[in-house]
Amino acid sequence: MTVQTGIHSISAARRAKDRFVQVLVYLSFALAVIPLLSVLWLVVGNGLKRFDLTFLTHSMRNIGATDPGGGAYHAIVGTLEQVLLASLIAVPIGLLTAVYLVEYGNGGRLSRIISFFVDVMTGVPSVVSGLFILAFWILILGMTYSGFAGALALSILMMPVVVRSAEEMLRLVPHELREASYALGVPKWRTIVKVVLPTAFTGIVTGVMLAVARVAGETAPLLLTVFITDSINTDPFDGPQMGLPLYVFDQAQRPTNTAIDRAWTGALTLILIVMLLNLVARLIAWWRSPAKRGS
Amino acid sequence: MRRSAFRRSRGDAPFRFVSIAAGVFLLALMAAIGVFLVVRAVPALQANTSHFLTELTWQPNSAKPVFGIGALAFGTVVSSLLALVIATPVAVGVALFISHYAPRRLASVLGYVVDLLAAVPSVVYGLWGVTFLVPFMLGPSSFLNEYFGWIPLFGGDQVVGRNMLTASLVLAIMILPIIAAISREVFLQAPKMQEEAALALGATRWEMIRMSVLPFGRPGVISAAMLGLGRAMGETIAVALIFPATFNITLRILSPNGNSIAANIANGFGEATPIGTGALIASGLVLFLITLLVNMGARFVIARRKEYARAAA
Amino acid sequence: MAKQIEVSELDAYYGSHKAIEGISMTIEPRSVTAFIGPSGCGKSTFLRTLNRMHEVIPGARVEGKVRLEDQDLYGQDVDPVSVRRTIGMVFQRPNPFPTMSIFDNVAAGLRLNGRFSRSELEGVVEDSLKGANLWNEVKDRLGKPGAGLSGGQQQRLCIARAIAVQPQVLLMDEPCSALDPISTLAIEDLISKLKQEYTIVIVTHNMQQAARVSDKTAFFNLAAQGQPGKLVEMDETSKIFTNPAEKATEDYITGRFG
Numbered sequence: 001m002t003v004q005t006g007i008h009s010i011s012a013a014r015r016a017k018d019r020f021v022q023v024l025v026y027l028s029f030a031l032a033v034i035p036l037l038s039v040l041w042l043v044v045g046n047g048l049k050r051f052d053l054t055f056l057t058h059s060m061r062n063i064g065a066t067d068p069g070g071g072a073y074h075a076i077v078g079t080l081e082q083v084l085l086a087s088l089i090a091v092p093i094g095l096l097t098a099v100y101l102v103e104y105g106n107g108g109r110l111s112r113i114i115s116f117f118v119d120v121m122t123g124v125p126s127v128v129s130g131l132f133i134l135a136f137w138i139l140i141l142g143m144t145y146s147g148f149a150g151a152l153a154l155s156i157l158m159m160p161v162v163v164r165s166a167e168e169m170l171r172l173v174p175h176e177l178r179e180a181s182y183a184l185g186v187p188k189w190r191t192i193v194k195v196v197l198p199t200a201f202t203g204i205v206t207g208v209m210l211a212v213a214r215v216a217g218e219t220a221p222l223l224l225t226v227f228i229t230d231s232i233n234t235d236p237f238d239g240p241q242m243g244l245p246l247y248v249f250d251q252a253q254r255p256t257n258t259a260i261d262r263a264w265t266g267a268l269t270l271i272l273i274v275m276l277l278n279l280v281a282r283l284i285a286w287w288r289s290p291a292k293r294g295s
Numbered sequence: 296m297r298r299s300a301f302r303r304s305r306g307d308a309p310f311r312f313v314s315i316a317a318g319v320f321l322l323a324l325m326a327a328i329g330v331f332l333v334v335r336a337v338p339a340l341q342a343n344t345s346h347f348l349t350e351l352t353w354q355p356n357s358a359k360p361v362f363g364i365g366a367l368a369f370g371t372v373v374s375s376l377l378a379l380v381i382a383t384p385v386a387v388g389v390a391l392f393i394s395h396y397a398p399r400r401l402a403s404v405l406g407y408v409v410d411l412l413a414a415v416p417s418v419v420y421g422l423w424g425v426t427f428l429v430p431f432m433l434g435p436s437s438f439l440n441e442y443f444g445w446i447p448l449f450g451g452d453q454v455v456g457r458n459m460l461t462a463s464l465v466l467a468i469m470i471l472p473i474i475a476a477i478s479r480e481v482f483l484q485a486p487k488m489q490e491e492a493a494l495a496l497g498a499t500r501w502e503m504i505r506m507s508v509l510p511f512g513r514p515g516v517i518s519a520a521m522l523g524l525g526r527a528m529g530e531t532i533a534v535a536l537i538f539p540a541t542f543n544i545t546l547r548i549l550s551p552n553g554n555s556i557a558a559n560i561a562n563g564f565g566e567a568t569p570i571g572t573g574a575l576i577a578s579g580l581v582l583f584l585i586t587l588l589v590n591m592g593a594r595f596v597i598a599r600r601k602e603y604a605r606a607a608a
Numbered sequence: 609m610a611k612q613i614e615v616s617e618l619d620a621y622y623g624s625h626k627a628i629e630g631i632s633m634t635i636e637p638r639s640v641t642a643f644i645g646p647s648g649c650g651k652s653t654f655l656r657t658l659n660r661m662h663e664v665i666p667g668a669r670v671e672g673k674v675r676l677e678d679q680d681l682y683g684q685d686v687d688p689v690s691v692r693r694t695i696g697m698v699f700q701r702p703n704p705f706p707t708m709s710i711f712d713n714v715a716a717g718l719r720l721n722g723r724f725s726r727s728e729l730e731g732v733v734e735d736s737l738k739g740a741n742l743w744n745e746v747k748d749r750l751g752k753p754g755a756g757l758s759g760g761q762q763q764r765l766c767i768a769r770a771i772a773v774q775p776q777v778l779l780m781d782e783p784c785s786a787l788d789p790i791s792t793l794a795i796e797d798l799i800s801k802l803k804q805e806y807t808i809v810i811v812t813h814n815m816q817q818a819a820r821v822s823d824k825t826a827f828f829n830l831a832a833q834g835q836p837g838k839l840v841e842m843d844e845t846s847k848i849f850t851n852p853a854e855k856a857t858e859d860y861i862t863g864r865f866g
Contacts, residue, residue, distance in 0.1 A: 009690045010497065011722065018499035025396050028388025029405070032475070035468045036412050039423045096317030104311055105318075114318040116594060117325050123522060123590035124328070124583070125529020127557045131579040132328045135335040139572070156328075159321060189310035217416025220531035220561055245418045249532055252422045260426065267419045278414050282407075399666040488703035492766070494664055496717035496773065497693025506716065510707040 040271075047268025050261050056269075059242075060230035065254035072266050074232040075247035078147055079273070081236040082226065082243055083216050085151035086158055091208055093155075094162025095197075101163070102170040103192055121160040129156040130221030138225065145227040147236030150243065153221035158211045165207025169200040202284050209281035213274045219245035244270045332580040339573025347577065353542050353559065355574035356567060362574045364556070364581050366542045371555040371582070374459055374534065375527035377548065378466035383520050386471050390478035390516075395504060406479065413472035421536035424465045429456040429537065436460060436549045451547035455539075459548035462537045462555075466530055470523035477522065481515030482508055514596050521593035525586045531557035556582045610637035610807040611677050611776045613658065618672030619836070620650070620657050622665065627653045629836035631672075633826060635777075640799060640808045642818035642845065645828030646865065650837025651811050654828070655779050658809065659695035660688040676776065693721070696775035700782040702762030704754035704769070711750040713765055717773040732772055740768035741798050760791020767798065771806070778802065780810040784817065796821050815861060819849050827857045 058071035097114065105111025133153040137143050173196050181191040197204075227240035228250055244266055251263035340347055342360050350363020393406045433456035439449045489507035498506060535558040539551045556578045563575055613635040620628045628650035635641045643651040656662040657670050660681060674681040681691050704713045714733045718724055724732075733750070737743040742764040746757070754765050763783060770778060780799075784792040799821045802808060812818050818825050826842035841854050852858050859865055 010499070010687065010693060014499055014502070014720070015687075018501045021501040021504075022396065025388045025392045028385045029392040029397075029409075031385050032389045032409055032412065032471055036408070036415070038427065039415055039419065042423060042427055043419060093317045093320060096314045097321055100314035100318045104314055110315075110318070114322060117322055119594050120587060120590045121321065121325060123525045123529075123586055123593075124325075125526075125531070125557060125586055127529060127531040127560050128328065128332075128579050128583045128586075131560065131576050132331055134572075135576055136327070136331040139335055140331065156324065159324075163321070187307050189306045192310070213414060217414075217418065219416070219418045220557065223532075223561055224564055245416055245532070248418045248422060249536070252418075252425060252536060263422055267416075267422055270416055271419060274414055274416060275411075278411075486703075488699065488701060489705055491661065491664065491697075491699060492703040492705065492769075493716075495659065495661060495692050495697035495699075496720065496769065497689055498720055499689050502720055506705060510705070 043264060043267050043271055046261065046264035048265075050265035051268055055262070055265055059232045060247075061232070063230070065256045065259045068258050070262060072242075072244060072247050072262070072269060074229070075242040075244045075266065076269065077232065077234055078226070078236075078241040078246075079216060079244040079270075081234075082147045082150045082154060082222070082241070083212055085148060085236060086154035086215060087208065087212055089151065089155040090158035090162055090211070094159045094211075095166050095204065097159075097163045098166035098170055099192060099197075101167050103188070103196070118160045118163045121156075122164070124156070125220075126153075126157055126218050127220035127224070129153045130224035132156070133221070134224045144238070145225060145240045146238060147226055147233075147241035147243075150222045150226035150241070151236065153225050154215040154218060157215050157218060157221070161211035161214060162208060165210065166200070166204050169203035169207065170196060172203065173199045202287070206281045206285040209277050209284070213277035213281065216277065217245055217270060217274050219243075219249050222246050223249070244273070328583065329580070332576055332583060335573055336577035336580050337573075339570050340577055342570050343574070351542055351544060353563070353574075356571040360570050360574065364578055366544055367554055367556045367559050367578060368581065368585075369544045370459070370538070370553055371528050371557070371585075373546070373548075374463045374466060374553065374555055375524055377459070377463035378470060378527045379520060379524050381463065382467035382471045382474055382523060383516075385467075386474035386519075386523075387478055387516060389471070389475040390482050391504065391508075393475075393479050394482035395500070395508065406476075409472055409475050412468065413476075417469065417530065417532045418536075420465050420469055421533035424461065424533060424537045428461055428465065432456040432458070432461045432464070440549050448546055448548055451545075451550040453551060454549045455551045457537060457539050458550060459538075459553040462534045462553055463548070465533050465537060466527045469530060469533065470527050473526060474516075474519045474523040477519035478512065478516045481512040481519075485511040514599060518593040518596040521589055521596065525589040525593065528555075528589070529557055529582060529586050531561050534558045535561035610805060612637045613777060613807065613809075614673075614675040615658075616673045616675075618654070618657060618670065618674065620653050620662055620670050621668065623667040625834075626836040628657075628828075629838055631839045633839060633842050635807060635809060636824065637807045638803060638805070639823040640803050640810060640821050642822035642825045643809070643811045643828060644813075644815060644818050644825060644860075645837070645840075646830075646860065647813075648833070648837070649828040649830050651826075651828045652781050653837070655781055655809060655811050658777070658779055659697055660691045661697060663688065693717075693773060694775055695777040695779060696770035696773065698763070698766050698770055698778065698780045698783045701786045702759055702766050704757075704762050704765050706753065706755045708754060709751045710746050710754045710757070710765060713754040714768050714772050716769060721773065733768075736768040736772040737765075739771050739802070740764045741794060741801075742768055758791070760787050760794060763787060763791065763795060764798065767795075767802075771802070775806070777807040777809065780808065782811050782813060785813060792817070815849075819845060825849070827852070827854070827860065829856055829860070 054069055055071040057073050059074035060070045063070035101111050101115055130153045133149055137149050137152060143149060177195055177199060178191055181195045222243045223246060226243055228246055229240040229242050233239055233241050248263050248266040248270060251259045251266060343362055344359050345361045345363055347363050349365050351366040353362045355362040389409055393402050397405055436454050436456060436458060440454045443449045485508040490503055493503040493506040534555055538553045538558045540554050540562055541552045543552060545552050560575045560579055567575060616632045618631045619626060631654060645651050653662060658674060662668050662670055670682060711733055714736050715729050718729060718732060742761060745761060757765060784795050799808060822845045824842060825845040825848040827840045828837050829840045830837040840856055849861060
């Protein structure tokens with residue numbers, strides 16, 4: 001014991017336990033990071049092999065599993081269209097719901113119910129949203145498999161995320177701002193449109209980007225609604241399309257090295273798109289943060 | 296806040312109506328998911344020649360359809376619980392690391408690194424699982440079987456890398472970020488007052504955490520774990536690539552067995568007949584209901600926690 | 609078991625901001641020493657340097673010496689945990705552990721320090737609650753949560769929790785500022801009783817309180833906002849309140865600022 005007499009020193013056992021827990025805590029962090037590093041390492045290492053112009057500009061038309069070459073152009077185009085359409089559906093609905101919860105709900109019964117189910121909706125498995133669109137849109141309404149059907153399924157997954165992040169941002173808008181606007185005789189809806197939403201704008205954009213990043217990697221709903229094709233189909237409203245996650249899934253199931261290589265490169269492209277969306281979202285958040293503004 | 300004192304303009308009523316409509320639409324959507332799944336599941340369930348809830352086999356595409364949720368539900372629950380058991384302690388450790396151990400300046404960056412785990416798409420985990428983790432896990436699986444085979448979980452004569460344990464490991468990695476993120480938030484909210492009270496009594500860092508942070512954060516961690524469980528059960532593509540897709544019930548997690556509702560939908564959809572599709576939709580309905588219950592339970596716990604936090608403040 | 613504290617040339621920082629500067633003083637055993645001064649003058653910060661609670665705040669650090677009899681609390685080999693074990697603290701707002709019962713709250717510190725039999729614990733808990741003038745009010749509901757008590761009772765519970773581990777010094781950071789006048793009176797009575805056994809240091813905003821309970825009073829002040837706080841003077845309480853040596857002290861006590 002190094003402590004001098006007088007100050008009661010704590011027992012070695014307590015100190016050892018404290019150390020032991022500290023080691024466990026550090027270890028668990030390392031344990032969490034190892035798979036991330038492993039995934040990124042393998043995706044980058046294996047993905048770079050085929051990360052070339054052919055991959056980015058060609059489809060898989062007339063290319064078998066054992067054939068070299070081929071690309072994911074059709075899948076990239078499909079993913080971008082599907083995600084864009086999903087956003088066009090989910091953002092207005094999500095944003096309006098958030099406006100209701102923050103500006104009109106006042107903690108009433110309906111707003112509490114909606115709020116609760118928005119939370120529950122975040123937990124709806126992606127495959128279930130795909131099944132729902134399959135059952136409703138394709139089997140009952142008789143529509144075809146299409147990029148748009150996929151966008152519908154993705155939008156269901158996006159909505160609760162958009163509601164939550166927009167709600168959070170709207171609540172950050174100071175009440176004084178609304179009151180100042182009311183005091184000038186501006187009606188409530190114009191106050192929301194002209195004062196509240198613009199103030200929260202960058203925050204909402206960040207939330208939307210993160211929501212987009214989340215659904216861009218979804219495979220299961222697309223599998224059930226977009227189907228799979230090897231050809232370029234730029235029309236999301238007509239016939240099967242491809243999506244980048246689907247492409248990776250499809251290639252990964254073909255038992256040849258050329259296909260697996262394409263799957264890795266598809267995974268790399270997908271991760272790059274998702275990370276880019278994440279990064280842009282964080283940059284927007286950082287750009288508007290008070291810390292930055294103050295300096 | 297009384298707002299009624301302000302004169303209503305002509306635009307107010309429509310705008311208010313549209314925003315309420317959006318909220319109500321979300322509620323209707325949730326109901327519609329249940330309703331339309333039921334509508335498409337019923338014909339298949341009527342054509343089924345076995346009992347849906349107890350039958351293990353899955354042959355809805357044959358002339359005499361025989362299918363049941365038994366094996367799939369079992370696989371879903373077991374793999375998810377296993378994932379939860381693996382992920383929760385690590386996630387709590389990660390959350391504590393970021394909230395109470397890591398240097399202040401590094402903490403937010405390291406938190407972001409863990410969040411990145413959630414940004415990796417499911418299909419990429421699947422690809423990683425199939426090409427790297429499955430062959431890698433053959434070693435540890437054989438080891439467990441050889442030395443711990445007396446535990447029924449690790450027993451059995453046939454050991455492979457493509458097994459329930461590997462699938463659960465991938466699920467654990469995928470649900471770790473959400474459990475860690477929520478736990479981290481509640482740990483950070485633990486009242487400084489009580490932390491200081493513990494320290495002033497001469498508590499070490501761990502004792503302080505045990506006395507003031509963990510009791511406060513427990514409901515948050517529980518609901519985080521339940522949300523993670525819900526997510527693990529609904530996870531599809533990663534496990535669809537890893538599960539051996541068998542239809543039996545066994546607790547031998549190292550043997551070439553394992554399947555889940557979601558994985559079966561992804562794998563079986565391509566060659567499904569109309570009845571087969573209906574059967575998959577019926578299984579999806581079961582998944583929807585289970586995850587709904589788990590999620591509502593998690594939200595309930597969180598709501599209770601808010602009351603508790605108010606009482607403590 | 610009460611001991612003397614000797615502080616020499618102590619500075620405390622929050623990051624790069626210097627909160628207090630060049631403080632030296634001697635705190636006598638078995639007496640009550642009060643710290644007074646305007647808001648932000650660093651008196652609470654200084655109090656927290658006396659049991660190394662200051663450094664709990666990220667980025668906070670201390671320079672200088674604090675001696676408990678002849679040991680430097682900031683010496684190389686000294687574990688802050690054992691310092692806090694030896695020098696107890698009561699905070700501004702009552703902070704019992706909300707998940708613990710009254711009994712467990714008082715026993716919390718003891719349980720950290722080793723295994724005690726139930727009867728040993730019961731004895732210490734009873735003594736501590738009696739010492740904190742709370743026993744009669746809670747003896748029938750020791751198993752109930754501590755959060756169910758009134759604010760004043762909670763604060764006395766926290767005092768009982770602090771004295772249960774038999775510290776050598778008791779630091780109190782504005783212990784009555786969140787309490788009503790009757791509870792305040794009860795705590796002040798308790799302080800007068802506790803000084804028979806402990807060295808007590810109390811930070812207070814209430815000058816009447818300082819005059820009522822303390823033997824010595826130290827007045828802290830800062831030259832301007834953003835400047836570090838300093839010790840202006842320290843003397844017998846009666847002298848500080850009737851005939852202070854410094855003009856600033858007199859101005860503060862007579863209510864001309866602060």
